[in-house]
Amino acid sequence: MRIVIASDHAAVDLRLEMAAEARELGHEVTDLGPAPGEALDYPVNGARVGRLVAAGTYDLGLLACGTGVGISISANKVPGIRAAVCSEPYSARLSREHNNTNVLALGSRVVGPGLARMIVREWLAAEFQGGRHARRVDLITQIEQSLDATAHSDSSH
Template structure:
């Protein structure tokens, strides 16, 4: 899989560990920043990664900020994005299987490096089930389309 990753300054230190781990799992990873611990704003990187995923340049994305919440809210403002914040592996897995999430977010102040790896692994290995869930994804897409008018 081709994956995009981004963070803010708070998530910066955890990001290289996740990049290395994803590459160990055999995924191609592109880092969209930031590239230092200098204070920055999470919406910048949430948007960058989300736009790349929505455009089809990447199969998915991972975003990291302090809690995962702000950066995921930013990503979800991009049409076609279904970003989820997870602090444990089970929700990560089900978010992909049931909601076909295309971006995973978590907080570096909430989860440690080993738990973050477990969350990412479950999300990457999960497969969207479709079926009964497809109708709900269509409904979400309709809501998104209504808001863009």
């Protein structure tokens, strides 16, 4: 799989661990940074990864910031992105199996490197189960599309 990964400055070390795990599992990984010591606000890379995954340039995205929350919120602003913040492997696996998440976010102040690798491993190994879950993911997409349509109609006034 083609995976894009990025973080903010607070999570560089964790991002490097996540990227290493994905590569060791045989995935092609593109790391968007930032470099160690480079300041970068999490919304920049959250949106950047979201856009690249939504466009189909990459199959999945991995993100990290201090808690994982801010960067996942930023990614989720991109239509078509279903980003989940996970702090343990079980939720990560179920987020893929039940919610068809396409971006995983972790917090460098929440999980250590070993746990981060386990979370990434479980998330990448999981597959969307479809069935009753597909109907629910479709409902999420409908909400997203209706909000997008409302925003476009409101801006034309």
